[in-house]
Amino acid sequence: MALSDAPQFGPATALSCRECGTLYDLGPIFACSECFGPLEVAYDFGDVRREDIESGPTNIWRYRALLPVPENVATKPNLQPGWTKLIKADNLAAELGLRSLHVKDDSGNPTHSFKDRVVSIALEAARAFGFHTLSCSSTGNLAGAVGAAAARAGLDSCVFIPANLEEAKITMAAVYGGRLVAIDGTYDEVNRFCSELIGDELGEKWGFVNVNLRPFYAEGSKTLAYEIAEQLGWRLPDQIVIPVASGSQLTKVDKGFRELIKLGLVEDRPYRIFGAQAEGCSPVSAAYKAGHDVVQPVRPNTIAKSLAIGNPADGPYVLDIARRTGGAVEDVDDREVVEAIRLLARTEGVFAETAGGVTVGVLRKLVRNGALDPDAETVVLNTGDGLKTLDAVAAEARPTAVIRPSLEAFRTAFAN
Amino acid sequence: MSVSVRIPTILRTYTSGAAEVSGDGGTLREVLQKLDVDYPGIGGRILDETGKIRRFVNVYVGEEDVRFTEGLDTPTPGGSQISVIPAVAGG
Numbered sequence: 154m155a156l157s158d159a160p161q162f163g164p165a166t167a168l169s170c171r172e173c174g175t176l177y178d179l180g181p182i183f184a185c186s187e188c189f190g191p192l193e194v195a196y197d198f199g200d201v202r203r204e205d206i207e208s209g210p211t212n213i214w215r216y217r218a219l220l221p222v223p224e225n226v227a228t229k230p231n232l233q234p235g236w237t238k239l240i241k242a243d244n245l246a247a248e249l250g251l252r253s254l255h256v257k258d259d260s261g262n263p264t265h266s267f268k269d270r271v272v273s274i275a276l277e278a279a280r281a282f283g284f285h286t287l288s289c290s291s292t293g294n295l296a297g298a299v300g301a302a303a304a305r306a307g308l309d310s311c312v313f314i315p316a317n318l319e320e321a322k323i324t325m326a327a328v329y330g331g332r333l334v335a336i337d338g339t340y341d342e343v344n345r346f347c348s349e350l351i352g353d354e355l356g357e358k359w360g361f362v363n364v365n366l367r368p369f370y371a372e373g374s375k376t377l378a379y380e381i382a383e384q385l386g387w388r389l390p391d392q393i394v395i396p397v398a399s400g401s402q403l404t405k406v407d408k409g410f411r412e413l414i415k416l417g418l419v420e421d422r423p424y425r426i427f428g429a430q431a432e433g434c435s436p437v438s439a440a441y442k443a444g445h446d447v448v449q450p451v452r453p454n455t456i457a458k459s460l461a462i463g464n465p466a467d468g469p470y471v472l473d474i475a476r477r478t479g480g481a482v483e484d485v486d487d488r489e490v491v492e493a494i495r496l497l498a499r500t501e502g503v504f505a506e507t508a509g510g511v512t513v514g515v516l517r518k519l520v521r522n523g524a525l526d527p528d529a530e531t532v533v534l535n536t537g538d539g540l541k542t543l544d545a546v547a548a549e550a551r552p553t554a555v556i557r558p559s560l561e562a563f564r565t566a567f568a569n
Numbered sequence: 570m571s572v573s574v575r576i577p578t579i580l581r582t583y584t585s586g587a588a589e590v591s592g593d594g595g596t597l598r599e600v601l602q603k604l605d606v607d608y609p610g611i612g613g614r615i616l617d618e619t620g621k622i623r624r625f626v627n628v629y630v631g632e633e634d635v636r637f638t639e640g641l642d643t644p645t646p647g648g649s650q651i652s653v654i655p656a657v658a659g660g
Protein backbone atom coordinates (compact mmCIF):
# COMPACT_ATOMS: atom_id res chain seq x y z
CA MET A 154 0.00 0.00 0.00
CA ALA A 155 1.95 3.02 -1.22
CA LEU A 156 0.33 6.15 0.11
CA SER A 157 3.40 8.35 0.47
CA ASP A 158 1.98 11.16 -1.58
CA ALA A 159 -1.53 10.89 -0.25
CA PRO A 160 -2.67 13.98 1.65
CA GLN A 161 -4.18 11.87 4.46
CA PHE A 162 -0.93 12.06 6.37
CA GLY A 163 -0.24 15.78 6.34
CA PRO A 164 3.48 16.49 6.73
CA ALA A 165 4.43 12.80 7.07
CA THR A 166 6.52 11.49 4.20
CA ALA A 167 7.61 7.96 5.05
CA LEU A 168 8.21 5.39 7.75
CA SER A 169 11.80 5.00 8.80
CA CYS A 170 13.47 2.29 10.87
CA ARG A 171 14.64 3.72 14.17
CA GLU A 172 17.49 1.20 14.25
CA CYS A 173 18.90 1.09 10.72
CA GLY A 174 17.20 3.99 8.90
CA THR A 175 15.64 1.94 6.09
CA LEU A 176 12.72 3.90 4.59
CA TYR A 177 9.29 2.48 3.81
CA ASP A 178 6.15 3.93 2.24
CA LEU A 179 3.54 5.04 4.77
CA GLY A 180 1.45 1.95 5.44
CA PRO A 181 0.08 -0.36 8.14
CA ILE A 182 3.48 -1.84 8.97
CA PHE A 183 5.41 -1.50 12.19
CA ALA A 184 8.66 -3.46 12.08
CA CYS A 185 11.64 -3.19 9.79
CA SER A 186 11.99 -6.22 7.56
CA GLU A 187 15.77 -5.80 7.66
CA CYS A 188 16.29 -5.77 11.42
CA PHE A 189 12.87 -5.89 13.20
CA GLY A 190 13.52 -2.37 14.52
CA PRO A 191 10.44 -0.22 15.18
CA LEU A 192 9.31 2.06 12.37
CA GLU A 193 8.79 5.76 13.03
CA VAL A 194 7.02 8.44 11.06
CA ALA A 195 9.38 10.73 9.13
CA TYR A 196 8.28 14.24 8.14
CA ASP A 197 8.93 17.21 5.99
CA PHE A 198 7.58 19.96 8.26
CA GLY A 199 8.40 23.07 6.30
CA ASP A 200 7.79 26.25 8.26
CA VAL A 201 5.71 25.90 11.44
CA ARG A 202 4.94 29.05 13.41
CA ARG A 203 3.73 29.59 16.97
CA GLU A 204 0.89 31.85 15.79
CA ASP A 205 -0.58 29.15 13.57
CA ILE A 206 -0.56 26.71 16.46
CA GLU A 207 -1.98 29.22 18.92
CA SER A 208 -4.89 30.02 16.64
CA GLY A 209 -5.82 26.33 16.33
CA PRO A 210 -8.42 24.36 18.29
CA THR A 211 -8.00 23.71 22.02
CA ASN A 212 -7.15 20.06 21.51
CA ILE A 213 -4.27 18.11 19.98
CA TRP A 214 -5.27 19.18 16.47
CA ARG A 215 -3.69 22.57 17.09
CA TYR A 216 -0.47 20.60 16.37
CA ARG A 217 -1.74 18.92 13.20
CA ALA A 218 1.13 20.44 11.21
CA LEU A 219 3.44 18.25 13.33
CA LEU A 220 1.39 15.04 13.12
CA PRO A 221 0.65 12.38 10.47
CA VAL A 222 -2.95 13.51 10.01
CA PRO A 223 -4.91 15.27 7.27
CA GLU A 224 -5.27 19.04 7.24
CA ASN A 225 -9.02 18.82 7.99
CA VAL A 226 -8.64 16.35 10.87
CA ALA A 227 -10.39 18.69 13.33
CA THR A 228 -13.62 18.40 11.37
CA LYS A 229 -13.71 14.58 11.45
CA PRO A 230 -15.54 12.52 14.07
CA ASN A 231 -12.91 11.81 16.70
CA LEU A 232 -12.53 12.41 20.42
CA GLN A 233 -10.56 15.68 20.13
CA PRO A 234 -8.35 14.92 23.12
CA GLY A 235 -5.63 16.99 24.68
CA TRP A 236 -5.01 20.54 25.79
CA THR A 237 -5.32 19.20 29.32
CA LYS A 238 -4.42 21.31 32.31
CA LEU A 239 -0.86 22.06 33.30
CA ILE A 240 -1.37 22.63 36.99
CA LYS A 241 1.05 24.82 38.92
CA ALA A 242 1.55 22.53 41.88
CA ASP A 243 2.85 24.87 44.59
CA ASN A 244 1.55 22.81 47.50
CA LEU A 245 3.13 19.60 46.31
CA ALA A 246 6.31 21.49 45.42
CA ALA A 247 6.51 22.91 48.94
CA GLU A 248 5.92 19.50 50.48
CA LEU A 249 8.68 17.94 48.38
CA GLY A 250 11.09 20.86 48.60
CA LEU A 251 10.95 21.83 44.91
CA ARG A 252 11.08 25.42 43.71
CA SER A 253 8.83 25.04 40.64
CA LEU A 254 6.60 22.07 39.85
CA HIS A 255 3.76 21.51 37.37
CA VAL A 256 1.48 18.50 37.05
CA LYS A 257 0.35 17.76 33.50
CA ASP A 258 -3.04 16.26 34.26
CA ASP A 259 -4.04 13.94 31.45
CA SER A 260 -6.88 12.43 33.44
CA GLY A 261 -8.83 15.29 31.83
CA ASN A 262 -8.99 13.50 28.48
CA PRO A 263 -12.28 12.12 27.08
CA THR A 264 -11.74 8.58 28.42
CA HIS A 265 -9.65 9.81 31.35
CA SER A 266 -6.15 8.84 30.32
CA PHE A 267 -3.44 10.00 27.92
CA LYS A 268 -4.37 7.12 25.62
CA ASP A 269 -6.93 9.28 23.79
CA ARG A 270 -3.99 11.14 22.27
CA VAL A 271 -2.38 8.11 20.70
CA VAL A 272 -5.63 6.48 19.66
CA SER A 273 -6.79 9.60 17.82
CA ILE A 274 -3.76 9.48 15.54
CA ALA A 275 -4.13 5.74 14.99
CA LEU A 276 -7.81 6.25 14.16
CA GLU A 277 -6.92 8.63 11.32
CA ALA A 278 -4.44 6.07 9.97
CA ALA A 279 -7.09 3.34 10.21
CA ARG A 280 -9.46 5.49 8.15
CA ALA A 281 -6.76 6.21 5.58
CA PHE A 282 -5.95 2.51 5.19
CA GLY A 283 -9.62 1.55 4.88
CA PHE A 284 -9.78 -0.60 8.03
CA HIS A 285 -13.24 -1.38 9.36
CA THR A 286 -12.30 -2.60 12.85
CA LEU A 287 -10.21 -0.84 15.48
CA SER A 288 -8.38 -3.13 17.88
CA CYS A 289 -5.61 -3.26 20.49
CA SER A 290 -3.96 -5.22 23.23
CA SER A 291 -4.39 -3.20 26.37
CA THR A 292 -3.45 -2.91 30.02
CA GLY A 293 -6.84 -1.23 30.46
CA ASN A 294 -6.83 2.42 29.51
CA LEU A 295 -6.14 1.80 25.86
CA ALA A 296 -9.09 -0.56 25.53
CA GLY A 297 -11.50 2.13 26.70
CA ALA A 298 -9.90 4.75 24.48
CA VAL A 299 -10.17 2.50 21.43
CA GLY A 300 -13.78 1.57 22.16
CA ALA A 301 -14.79 5.19 22.51
CA ALA A 302 -12.88 6.41 19.45
CA ALA A 303 -14.35 3.64 17.29
CA ALA A 304 -17.85 4.47 18.49
CA ARG A 305 -17.40 8.15 17.64
CA ALA A 306 -15.91 7.33 14.24
CA GLY A 307 -18.52 4.71 13.37
CA LEU A 308 -16.05 1.83 13.17
CA ASP A 309 -16.32 -1.62 14.73
CA SER A 310 -14.00 -2.42 17.59
CA CYS A 311 -12.61 -5.53 19.20
CA VAL A 312 -10.17 -5.03 22.05
CA PHE A 313 -8.13 -7.49 24.08
CA ILE A 314 -7.22 -7.22 27.77
CA PRO A 315 -5.76 -9.45 30.47
CA ALA A 316 -8.74 -10.87 32.39
CA ASN A 317 -7.53 -9.69 35.81
CA LEU A 318 -7.90 -5.93 35.24
CA GLU A 319 -9.63 -3.50 37.59
CA GLU A 320 -13.44 -3.58 37.38
CA ALA A 321 -13.68 0.05 36.29
CA LYS A 322 -11.34 -0.52 33.38
CA ILE A 323 -13.30 -3.56 32.25
CA THR A 324 -16.56 -1.62 32.43
CA MET A 325 -15.10 1.31 30.55
CA ALA A 326 -13.72 -0.92 27.85
CA ALA A 327 -17.07 -2.65 27.37
CA VAL A 328 -19.54 0.21 27.64
CA TYR A 329 -18.92 1.69 24.20
CA GLY A 330 -20.53 -1.29 22.56
CA GLY A 331 -17.64 -2.92 20.75
CA ARG A 332 -16.34 -6.39 21.45
CA LEU A 333 -14.17 -6.82 24.54
CA VAL A 334 -12.21 -10.04 24.83
CA ALA A 335 -10.58 -10.88 28.16
CA ILE A 336 -7.67 -13.26 27.91
CA ASP A 337 -6.45 -15.52 30.65
CA GLY A 338 -2.90 -14.30 30.85
CA THR A 339 -0.59 -11.32 31.29
CA TYR A 340 -0.50 -8.28 29.04
CA ASP A 341 2.57 -9.68 27.33
CA GLU A 342 0.62 -12.81 26.45
CA VAL A 343 -2.28 -10.71 25.15
CA ASN A 344 0.22 -8.78 23.06
CA ARG A 345 1.69 -11.91 21.61
CA PHE A 346 -1.77 -13.18 20.78
CA CYS A 347 -2.54 -9.96 18.90
CA SER A 348 0.69 -10.19 16.91
CA GLU A 349 -0.38 -13.62 15.74
CA LEU A 350 -3.91 -12.45 15.00
CA ILE A 351 -2.51 -9.80 12.69
CA GLY A 352 -0.84 -12.39 10.51
CA ASP A 353 -4.06 -14.36 10.33
CA GLU A 354 -7.07 -13.83 8.07
CA LEU A 355 -9.26 -13.41 11.17
CA GLY A 356 -7.51 -10.08 11.68
CA GLU A 357 -7.70 -8.86 8.12
CA LYS A 358 -8.71 -5.21 7.68
CA TRP A 359 -8.18 -4.67 11.38
CA GLY A 360 -6.22 -1.72 12.64
CA PHE A 361 -4.46 -2.69 15.86
CA VAL A 362 -3.62 0.73 17.17
CA ASN A 363 -0.53 -0.40 19.07
CA VAL A 364 0.63 -3.08 16.65
CA ASN A 365 0.20 -2.52 12.90
CA LEU A 366 -0.68 1.15 13.45
CA ARG A 367 1.96 1.64 16.11
CA PRO A 368 4.12 4.14 14.19
CA PHE A 369 1.08 6.45 13.91
CA TYR A 370 -0.24 5.71 17.41
CA ALA A 371 3.08 6.48 19.04
CA GLU A 372 3.25 9.96 17.48
CA GLY A 373 0.25 10.97 19.58
CA SER A 374 2.41 11.15 22.70
CA LYS A 375 4.44 13.95 21.12
CA THR A 376 1.47 16.21 21.80
CA LEU A 377 2.24 15.97 25.52
CA ALA A 378 5.62 17.54 24.83
CA TYR A 379 4.13 20.24 22.61
CA GLU A 380 1.44 21.16 25.12
CA ILE A 381 3.79 21.30 28.07
CA ALA A 382 6.18 23.57 26.18
CA GLU A 383 3.41 25.84 24.93
CA GLN A 384 1.71 25.99 28.33
CA LEU A 385 5.01 26.96 29.95
CA GLY A 386 5.14 29.91 27.54
CA TRP A 387 7.05 28.14 24.73
CA ARG A 388 9.77 26.85 27.02
CA LEU A 389 11.05 23.37 27.73
CA PRO A 390 11.02 22.23 31.37
CA ASP A 391 14.43 21.48 32.89
CA GLN A 392 13.36 18.06 34.07
CA ILE A 393 10.32 15.85 33.56
CA VAL A 394 9.15 12.57 35.14
CA ILE A 395 7.20 10.17 32.89
CA PRO A 396 5.69 6.72 33.61
CA VAL A 397 7.04 3.79 31.64
CA ALA A 398 5.08 0.74 30.53
CA SER A 399 6.20 -0.07 26.98
CA GLY A 400 8.25 3.14 26.99
CA SER A 401 6.48 4.57 23.95
CA GLN A 402 5.20 7.68 25.68
CA LEU A 403 8.55 8.64 27.16
CA THR A 404 10.31 8.05 23.87
CA LYS A 405 7.88 10.30 22.01
CA VAL A 406 7.90 13.11 24.56
CA ASP A 407 11.62 13.27 23.90
CA LYS A 408 11.00 13.27 20.14
CA GLY A 409 8.48 16.09 20.58
CA PHE A 410 10.94 18.24 22.54
CA ARG A 411 13.65 17.69 19.93
CA GLU A 412 11.30 18.65 17.11
CA LEU A 413 10.33 21.88 18.88
CA ILE A 414 14.00 22.76 19.21
CA LYS A 415 14.76 21.90 15.59
CA LEU A 416 11.83 23.99 14.35
CA GLY A 417 12.97 26.95 16.41
CA LEU A 418 9.71 26.98 18.39
CA VAL A 419 11.56 26.85 21.72
CA GLU A 420 15.02 27.80 22.88
CA ASP A 421 17.58 25.01 22.57
CA ARG A 422 18.26 24.19 26.21
CA PRO A 423 19.18 20.91 27.84
CA TYR A 424 16.37 18.98 29.52
CA ARG A 425 16.49 15.80 31.57
CA ILE A 426 14.01 12.94 31.22
CA PHE A 427 13.26 10.56 34.10
CA GLY A 428 11.32 7.30 33.75
CA ALA A 429 9.05 5.89 36.46
CA GLN A 430 8.14 2.25 37.04
CA ALA A 431 6.51 0.17 39.76
CA GLU A 432 8.94 -2.10 41.56
CA GLY A 433 6.72 -5.11 40.77
CA CYS A 434 7.24 -4.46 37.07
CA SER A 435 10.53 -2.61 36.71
CA PRO A 436 12.51 -4.22 33.89
CA VAL A 437 13.63 -0.86 32.50
CA SER A 438 14.59 0.56 35.87
CA ALA A 439 16.52 -2.63 36.65
CA ALA A 440 18.38 -2.43 33.33
CA TYR A 441 19.13 1.24 33.94
CA LYS A 442 20.58 0.56 37.36
CA ALA A 443 22.59 -2.41 36.10
CA GLY A 444 24.08 -0.36 33.27
CA HIS A 445 22.56 -2.60 30.59
CA ASP A 446 21.31 -1.41 27.22
CA VAL A 447 18.87 -4.27 26.68
CA VAL A 448 15.93 -5.12 28.92
CA GLN A 449 15.44 -8.52 30.50
CA PRO A 450 11.68 -9.22 30.58
CA VAL A 451 9.91 -9.84 33.91
CA ARG A 452 6.57 -11.23 35.07
CA PRO A 453 4.63 -8.28 36.47
CA ASN A 454 3.21 -8.20 39.97
CA THR A 455 2.04 -4.72 40.98
CA ILE A 456 -1.13 -2.75 41.65
CA ALA A 457 -0.08 -0.41 38.84
CA LYS A 458 -1.72 -2.63 36.24
CA SER A 459 -1.73 -0.02 33.52
CA LEU A 460 2.07 -0.09 33.64
CA ALA A 461 2.35 -3.87 33.91
CA ILE A 462 4.25 -4.63 30.73
CA GLY A 463 6.99 -7.12 31.49
CA ASN A 464 8.55 -7.02 28.03
CA PRO A 465 8.62 -3.33 27.06
CA ALA A 466 9.20 -2.85 23.33
CA ASP A 467 10.66 0.64 23.66
CA GLY A 468 12.64 -0.14 26.82
CA PRO A 469 16.02 0.18 25.06
CA TYR A 470 15.10 3.69 23.90
CA VAL A 471 14.04 4.73 27.38
CA LEU A 472 17.51 3.69 28.57
CA ASP A 473 19.18 5.62 25.74
CA ILE A 474 17.13 8.76 26.43
CA ALA A 475 17.56 8.72 30.21
CA ARG A 476 21.32 8.38 29.73
CA ARG A 477 21.60 10.90 26.89
CA THR A 478 19.68 13.62 28.74
CA GLY A 479 21.25 13.03 32.16
CA GLY A 480 18.02 11.63 33.62
CA ALA A 481 17.42 8.24 35.24
CA VAL A 482 14.87 5.44 35.55
CA GLU A 483 13.63 4.71 39.06
CA ASP A 484 10.93 2.58 40.69
CA VAL A 485 8.75 2.63 43.80
CA ASP A 486 6.90 -0.16 45.59
CA ASP A 487 3.12 -0.51 45.80
CA ARG A 488 3.01 1.06 49.27
CA GLU A 489 4.74 4.16 47.93
CA VAL A 490 2.34 4.21 44.97
CA VAL A 491 -0.63 4.43 47.33
CA GLU A 492 1.08 7.10 49.45
CA ALA A 493 1.81 9.13 46.33
CA ILE A 494 -1.80 8.92 45.10
CA ARG A 495 -2.90 10.31 48.45
CA LEU A 496 -0.14 12.92 48.52
CA LEU A 497 -1.16 14.32 45.13
CA ALA A 498 -4.83 14.29 46.06
CA ARG A 499 -4.21 15.97 49.42
CA THR A 500 -1.86 18.66 48.10
CA GLU A 501 -3.32 19.49 44.69
CA GLY A 502 -6.83 18.07 44.51
CA VAL A 503 -5.86 15.69 41.72
CA PHE A 504 -6.93 12.07 42.05
CA ALA A 505 -4.53 9.94 40.03
CA GLU A 506 -4.75 6.31 39.07
CA THR A 507 -1.96 3.96 40.12
CA ALA A 508 0.18 4.98 37.13
CA GLY A 509 0.10 8.56 38.42
CA GLY A 510 0.96 7.24 41.87
CA VAL A 511 4.01 5.55 40.39
CA THR A 512 5.11 8.76 38.71
CA VAL A 513 4.56 11.04 41.69
CA GLY A 514 6.13 8.40 43.96
CA VAL A 515 9.21 8.31 41.76
CA LEU A 516 9.27 12.12 41.69
CA ARG A 517 9.40 12.14 45.48
CA LYS A 518 12.08 9.45 45.56
CA LEU A 519 14.24 11.27 43.01
CA VAL A 520 14.03 14.50 45.01
CA ARG A 521 14.98 12.66 48.17
CA ASN A 522 17.94 10.86 46.64
CA GLY A 523 19.22 14.00 44.99
CA ALA A 524 18.78 12.91 41.37
CA LEU A 525 16.38 15.80 40.68
CA ASP A 526 17.57 19.38 41.04
CA PRO A 527 15.20 21.07 43.54
CA ASP A 528 15.78 24.47 41.95
CA ALA A 529 15.02 23.41 38.38
CA GLU A 530 11.68 23.75 36.60
CA THR A 531 10.04 20.33 36.97
CA VAL A 532 7.04 18.69 35.32
CA VAL A 533 5.42 15.42 36.38
CA LEU A 534 2.78 13.59 34.33
CA ASN A 535 -0.46 12.27 35.70
CA THR A 536 -1.60 10.02 32.87
CA GLY A 537 -4.79 8.50 34.29
CA ASP A 538 -7.79 8.90 36.56
CA GLY A 539 -8.06 7.58 40.13
CA LEU A 540 -11.69 6.56 39.59
CA LYS A 541 -10.42 3.67 37.47
CA THR A 542 -8.27 2.21 40.26
CA LEU A 543 -10.40 2.84 43.34
CA ASP A 544 -9.25 -0.36 45.05
CA ALA A 545 -5.76 1.05 45.48
CA VAL A 546 -6.96 3.56 48.06
CA ALA A 547 -10.49 2.42 48.93
CA ALA A 548 -9.46 0.85 52.24
CA GLU A 549 -7.78 4.06 53.41
CA ALA A 550 -10.00 6.73 51.92
CA ARG A 551 -13.00 6.28 54.21
CA PRO A 552 -15.45 8.56 56.01
CA THR A 553 -13.84 10.35 58.94
CA ALA A 554 -16.90 9.50 61.01
CA VAL A 555 -20.35 8.01 60.54
CA ILE A 556 -22.90 9.78 62.73
CA ARG A 557 -26.60 10.43 63.19
CA PRO A 558 -27.78 13.71 61.61
CA SER A 559 -27.56 15.80 64.78
CA LEU A 560 -25.26 18.56 65.99
CA GLU A 561 -24.82 16.65 69.21
CA ALA A 562 -23.50 13.59 67.37
CA PHE A 563 -21.15 15.74 65.32
CA ARG A 564 -19.86 17.52 68.42
CA THR A 565 -19.27 14.22 70.18
CA ALA A 566 -17.52 12.69 67.20
CA PHE A 567 -15.13 15.63 66.88
CA ALA A 568 -14.88 16.47 70.57
CA ASN A 569 -11.12 16.25 70.47
CA MET B 570 13.43 -33.28 16.56
CA SER B 571 10.67 -32.14 14.27
CA VAL B 572 9.16 -28.85 15.39
CA SER B 573 6.95 -26.21 13.85
CA VAL B 574 7.93 -22.58 13.44
CA ARG B 575 5.47 -19.71 13.13
CA ILE B 576 6.77 -17.06 10.74
CA PRO B 577 5.79 -13.39 11.24
CA THR B 578 4.32 -11.53 8.28
CA ILE B 579 7.49 -9.55 7.58
CA LEU B 580 9.55 -12.73 7.12
CA ARG B 581 7.10 -14.60 4.94
CA THR B 582 8.89 -13.42 1.81
CA TYR B 583 11.49 -16.04 2.75
CA THR B 584 8.94 -18.82 3.12
CA SER B 585 6.93 -18.12 -0.04
CA GLY B 586 4.17 -16.73 2.13
CA ALA B 587 3.92 -19.68 4.51
CA ALA B 588 2.84 -18.68 8.03
CA GLU B 589 4.08 -21.91 9.52
CA VAL B 590 6.94 -24.15 8.45
CA SER B 591 8.45 -27.29 9.91
CA GLY B 592 11.90 -27.29 11.41
CA ASP B 593 14.38 -29.56 13.07
CA GLY B 594 16.89 -29.43 15.94
CA GLY B 595 17.40 -30.21 19.61
CA THR B 596 17.84 -26.57 20.65
CA LEU B 597 16.52 -23.26 19.39
CA ARG B 598 19.97 -22.50 17.97
CA GLU B 599 19.92 -25.69 15.89
CA VAL B 600 16.37 -25.05 14.72
CA LEU B 601 17.32 -21.55 13.54
CA GLN B 602 20.45 -22.88 11.78
CA LYS B 603 18.38 -25.46 9.92
CA LEU B 604 15.74 -22.84 9.13
CA ASP B 605 18.41 -20.69 7.50
CA VAL B 606 19.50 -23.63 5.36
CA ASP B 607 15.91 -24.24 4.23
CA TYR B 608 15.12 -20.53 3.74
CA PRO B 609 18.45 -18.84 3.06
CA GLY B 610 18.81 -15.43 4.70
CA ILE B 611 16.04 -15.78 7.26
CA GLY B 612 18.51 -16.47 10.09
CA GLY B 613 20.19 -13.10 9.66
CA ARG B 614 16.85 -11.42 10.12
CA ILE B 615 16.30 -13.04 13.50
CA LEU B 616 19.88 -12.97 14.81
CA ASP B 617 22.25 -10.00 14.68
CA GLU B 618 25.85 -9.97 13.41
CA THR B 619 27.12 -11.32 16.72
CA GLY B 620 24.69 -14.23 16.63
CA LYS B 621 22.38 -12.91 19.37
CA ILE B 622 18.60 -12.61 19.06
CA ARG B 623 17.93 -9.08 17.74
CA ARG B 624 16.77 -6.63 20.38
CA PHE B 625 13.36 -6.04 18.82
CA VAL B 626 12.37 -9.65 18.21
CA ASN B 627 10.80 -12.04 20.67
CA VAL B 628 11.18 -15.78 20.24
CA TYR B 629 8.97 -18.26 22.06
CA VAL B 630 9.30 -22.01 22.50
CA GLY B 631 5.81 -23.12 23.40
CA GLU B 632 4.38 -20.45 25.70
CA GLU B 633 7.77 -19.33 27.04
CA ASP B 634 9.71 -16.29 25.90
CA VAL B 635 13.22 -17.74 25.51
CA ARG B 636 14.69 -14.75 27.36
CA PHE B 637 13.10 -16.35 30.44
CA THR B 638 14.65 -19.72 29.67
CA GLU B 639 18.00 -20.58 28.15
CA GLY B 640 17.93 -18.26 25.16
CA LEU B 641 19.31 -19.93 22.05
CA ASP B 642 20.18 -23.00 24.10
CA THR B 643 16.53 -23.57 25.03
CA PRO B 644 15.68 -27.23 24.28
CA THR B 645 13.14 -27.83 21.51
CA PRO B 646 11.66 -31.27 22.08
CA GLY B 647 9.78 -32.95 19.23
CA GLY B 648 6.46 -31.27 18.49
CA SER B 649 7.53 -27.90 19.96
CA GLN B 650 5.85 -24.82 18.60
CA ILE B 651 8.31 -21.99 18.01
CA SER B 652 7.07 -18.45 17.36
CA VAL B 653 9.05 -15.48 16.12
CA ILE B 654 7.29 -12.19 16.89
CA PRO B 655 8.35 -8.56 16.53
CA ALA B 656 8.20 -6.48 19.72
CA VAL B 657 5.15 -4.21 19.92
CA ALA B 658 4.36 -1.05 21.81
CA GLY B 659 1.90 -1.22 24.61
CA GLY B 660 -0.63 -0.07 26.76
Ligand SMILES: Cc1ncc(COP(=O)(O)O)c(C=O)c1O
Pocket residue numbers: 266267268292294295396397398399400401402403459460506508509536537658659660
Ligand atom coordinates in the same frame (compact mmCIF):
# COMPACT_ATOMS: atom_id res chain seq x y z
C1 LIG C 1 -2.26 5.56 32.59
C2 LIG C 1 -1.09 5.14 31.80
N1 LIG C 1 0.05 5.82 31.91
C3 LIG C 1 1.16 5.49 31.25
C4 LIG C 1 1.20 4.41 30.40
C5 LIG C 1 2.51 4.08 29.73
O1 LIG C 1 2.54 4.07 28.38
P1 LIG C 1 3.70 3.49 27.48
O2 LIG C 1 3.33 2.08 27.16
O3 LIG C 1 3.67 4.37 26.31
O4 LIG C 1 5.01 3.55 28.24
C6 LIG C 1 0.04 3.66 30.22
C7 LIG C 1 0.06 2.53 29.30
O5 LIG C 1 -0.73 1.68 29.25
C8 LIG C 1 -1.13 4.03 30.94
O6 LIG C 1 -2.28 3.34 30.81
Ligand SMILES: [Zn+2]
Pocket residue numbers: 170171172173174175185186187188189190
Ligand atom coordinates in the same frame (compact mmCIF):
# COMPACT_ATOMS: atom_id res chain seq x y z
ZN1 LIG D 1 15.86 -1.64 10.43
